[in-house]
Amino acid sequence: MSRKPEDIVSAAVVKHGSGREAVMGILTDVNRELGYIPEEAIKAAAKAVDVSNAEIYSVLSFYSFFSTEPRGRNIVRLCNTISCEMNGSSDILDAIEKELDIKTGETTADGRITLETTSCIGLCDESPAMLINDTPHTRLTPEEACKILAGLE
Amino acid sequence: MPNVSVTINGVTTSVREGVTILDSCKTAGVEIPTLCYHPDLSLAGNCRMCLVEVEGWKTLAIACVTPVTPNMVINTHSKKVRHARRTVLKLLLAAHNVNCPECERNKNCELQELAEKHNITFNEYQTSPKPSSIEEVSPGIMRDNSRCIMCTRCVRTCEELQSVAVIRPVGRSASVNISTFMDLGLNNVPCTQCGQCINRCPTGALFETSEIRQVWEAIEDPEKFVVVQTAPAIRVGIAEALGLPTDRTTGKMVAAIRGLGFDRVLDTDFTADLTIIEEGHELISRLKKVLVDGDTDTALPMTTSCSPGWIKFIEHKYPDLLPNVSSCKSPQQMFGALSKTYLAGKEGVDPSKVICVSIMPCTAKKYEKERPEMRDSGYKDVDYVLTTRELASMIQEAGIDFDNLHDEKYDRWMGDSTGAAVIFGATGGVMEAALRTAYEIVTGQEIPFEGLNIIPVRGMEGIKDAAITMPDKMASGFEFLAGVTLKVAVVHGLANTRKLMDKVRAGEVDYHFIEIMACPGGCLGGGGQPIPTNPTVRKKRSDAIYEEDAVLHFRKSHANPEIQLLYAEFLKEPLGHKSHELLHTHYTKRD
Numbered sequence: 001m002s003r004k005p006e007d008i009v010s011a012a013v014v015k016h017g018s019g020r021e022a023v024m025g026i027l028t029d030v031n032r033e034l035g036y037i038p039e040e041a042i043k044a045a046a047k048a049v050d051v052s053n054a055e056i057y058s059v060l061s062f063y064s065f066f067s068t069e070p071r072g073r074n075i076v077r078l079c080n081t082i083s084c085e086m087n088g089s090s091d092i093l094d095a096i097e098k099e100l101d102i103k104t105g106e107t108t109a110d111g112r113i114t115l116e117t118t119s120c121i122g123l124c125d126e127s128p129a130m131l132i133n134d135t136p137h138t139r140l141t142p143e144e145a146c147k148i149l150a151g152l153e
Numbered sequence: 154m155p156n157v158s159v160t161i162n163g164v165t166t167s168v169r170e171g172v173t174i175l176d177s178c179k180t181a182g183v184e185i186p187t188l189c190y191h192p193d194l195s196l197a198g199n200c201r202m203c204l205v206e207v208e209g210w211k212t213l214a215i216a217c218v219t220p221v222t223p224n225m226v227i228n229t230h231s232k233k234v235r236h237a238r239r240t241v242l243k244l245l246l247a248a249h250n251v252n253c254p255e256c257e258r259n260k261n262c263e264l265q266e267l268a269e270k271h272n273i274t275f276n277e278y279q280t281s282p283k284p285s286s287i288e289e290v291s292p293g294i295m296r297d298n299s300r301c302i303m304c305t306r307c308v309r310t311c312e313e314l315q316s317v318a319v320i321r322p323v324g325r326s327a328s329v330n331i332s333t334f335m336d337l338g339l340n341n342v343p344c345t346q347c348g349q350c351i352n353r354c355p356t357g358a359l360f361e362t363s364e365i366r367q368v369w370e371a372i373e374d375p376e377k378f379v380v381v382q383t384a385p386a387i388r389v390g391i392a393e394a395l396g397l398p399t400d401r402t403t404g405k406m407v408a409a410i411r412g413l414g415f416d417r418v419l420d421t422d423f424t425a426d427l428t429i430i431e432e433g434h435e436l437i438s439r440l441k442k443v444l445v446d447g448d449t450d451t452a453l454p455m456t457t458s459c460s461p462g463w464i465k466f467i468e469h470k471y472p473d474l475l476p477n478v479s480s481c482k483s484p485q486q487m488f489g490a491l492s493k494t495y496l497a498g499k500e501g502v503d504p505s506k507v508i509c510v511s512i513m514p515c516t517a518k519k520y521e522k523e524r525p526e527m528r529d530s531g532y533k534d535v536d537y538v539l540t541t542r543e544l545a546s547m548i549q550e551a552g553i554d555f556d557n558l559h560d561e562k563y564d565r566w567m568g569d570s571t572g573a574a575v576i577f578g579a580t581g582g583v584m585e586a587a588l589r590t591a592y593e594i595v596t597g598q599e600i601p602f603e604g605l606n607i608i609p610v611r612g613m614e615g616i617k618d619a620a621i622t623m624p625d626k627m628a629s630g631f632e633f634l635a636g637v638t639l640k641v642a643v644v645h646g647l648a649n650t651r652k653l654m655d656k657v658r659a660g661e662v663d664y665h666f667i668e669i670m671a672c673p674g675g676c677l678g679g680g681g682q683p684i685p686t687n688p689t690v691r692k693k694r695s696d697a698i699y700e701e702d703a704v705l706h707f708r709k710s711h712a713n714p715e716i717q718l719l720y721a722e723f724l725k726e727p728l729g730h731k732s733h734e735l736l737h738t739h740y741t742k743r744d
Binding site: 053 | 312317318319320321322323324325332333334335342
């Protein structure tokens with residue numbers, strides 16, 4: 001049983017404090033534990049830091065690693081920036097979308113995988129590359145990418 | 154700060170060290186184009202319109218945020234500067250919905266004006282036209298982000314002037330938009346509908362929810378008896394909205410409105426006077442309950458209730474203090490309730506045929522009239538609200554030559570005004586009007602200020618206060634106030650209001666009565682007033698309001714002959730049965 005969003009925020013405030021500089025820490029903790037940042041967590045964080053709900057929402061909307069929508073147990077982020085693109089990332093994306101039967105930004109029906117694209121993740125020398133949760137996978141081919149995804153719980 | 158020498162376009166002048174390049178150029182009479190800059194707001198430096206060249210600098214300087222340094226050599230229109238500014242403008246225009254004729258701000262748009270000044274006749278960056286997209290609709294305010302240039306003036310207004318902070322940039326890079334929490338829209342977040350964001354938008358991304366069409370239809374419907382009320386601040390704003398200099402133009406305004414075809418032209422000033430009578434008696438009654446009866450349930454300080462932006466603010470932010478708010482409806486809503494009861498009777502018309510239109514300096518009034526509790530006449534008390542800008546638009550559409558009109562007078566029954574009512578339009582005005590009347594009720598004598606001018610509560614300071622000690626000899630029935638020092642405060646702008654209400658909540662202040670206006674400067678700086686509204690403009694409008702007060706025959710609300718008639722024939726007494734039924738209201742706690 002996971003903790004309530006408000007409780008995660010309370011614990012994060014103990015850890016990070018309640019100044020404006022604590023916002024990123026609080027949001028990161030919520031995102032890590034729940035895989036997304038629900039509305040209740042935004043409200044709780046705004047109250048704790050004494051800023052408006054809109055300000056917290058504005059901050060989290062800037063970061064693609066934060067989401068306000070529930071996501072899958074694993075988040076796949078395929079790089080779509082130029083080096084990866086030149087080395088075939090769009091073919092990989094097509095293959096993954098076909099294999100998982102979802103579009104970019106969507107989650108599989110069983111909640112196993114959310115597929116996203118990301119701007120450069122600094123792995124151009126080993127492109128094409130993707131992140132699965134916090135782990136990088138490099139020098140991908142469509143086949144290999146699909147094989148890796150098949151092994152995810 | 155010592156003065157330093159700077160050279161601007163070859164002319165050496167002396168300016169205070171630390172002022173910005175923009176301000177030093179302004180002092181030197183050199184104009185620099187700006188967009189994200191606004192004199193009411195903090196500096197953002199994000200639009201890059203004000204770029205200038207500084208000798209020895211590798212890059213251009215952002216004039217609005219760069220302080221001058223000793224012996225700085227500035228060029229404000231070198232080739233490099235002109236090229237950069239044109240590029241900035243073209244890029245802004247390329248990302249803008251350039252459909253000027255269909256825009257509310259056509260011919261009153263800072264972006265359009267700069268495009269004209271910089272002779273942008275061709276834009277190589279313009280690809281496909283950006284379609285209009287109304288993102289948000291609320292009773293008072295609409296937003297079309299296709300016209301937004303991301304200057305964040307609205308964001309800073311909402312946070313810095315109003316401490317409401319419901320709008321923010323959302324998203325990133327090319328997909329960033331000004332939006333609300335979870336993109337819920339202004340109607341579903343604690344927006345006060347004050348419209349200050351509209352007044353600071355350089356383009357047409359923000360505008361009022363218009364009711365011009367509905368008002369024309371009502372006027373043109375022969376079945377309807379259309380009455381119009383004009384708020385105190387309109388008479389000092391309408392000329393400006395028509396492109397004329399700021400002036401008090403009450404007589405011409407009445408003539409113009411009558412020319413539009415309204416059946417009766419009446420004055421919100423009349424119910425401003427009525428508010429003073431009702432609110433003054435409410436204050437005295439609260440003071441008696443606390444001072445004589447020792448009642449601990451009666452809340453003090455009492456605050457005013459005329460500003461609908463303030464009412465929505467307290468409902469969201471300080472619901473625990475709602476018992477402190479006067480139960481009086483705003484003058485607009487008192488007028489509405491009386492127009493379909495008292496006035497309908499006087500005019501001998503069926504109240505169901507009466508359409509009540511208000512001209513307000515305010516967008517929150519559009520929200521206020523939609524409140525479900527504002528139907529005490531048995532009908533919707535106020536049907537339509539037009540801003541000063543919308544009225545100007547109707548006058549222009551009708552081809553009325555405003556400047557050459559002869560002065561006309563308001564119609565009878567609800568058209569009499571006093572100086573006390575006129576100053577409702579300026580911060581401190583309600584307080585001054587209330588003191589002129591309340592003091593006289595309880596002491597039987599005029600308030601001891603020269604010419605009835607209560608100077609301590611006037612002016613643009615954010616929070617003002619005053620203390621008035623009652624004499625030993627009081628009018629019969631008010632002896633309990635003998636020698637009591639009445640402490641009052643006046644606040645305008647919701648950020649200032651928040652500071653004061655925090656102190657009230659903490660019990661740190663012991664005021665008896667507080668006037669609160671949501672907008673900086675009071676109604677004269679309201680969200681429905683002409684654009685631009687800035688410190689210079691607010692001062693001019695304020696001067697015009699106090700001038701009007703000084704020349705009016707009656708300067709105290711209780712001296713208004715039509716108010717006296719209203720009590721004699723209809724209401725009977727202040728805070729009486731009829732008053733409670735029609736003129737008082739209650740408030741709602743909101744999330």
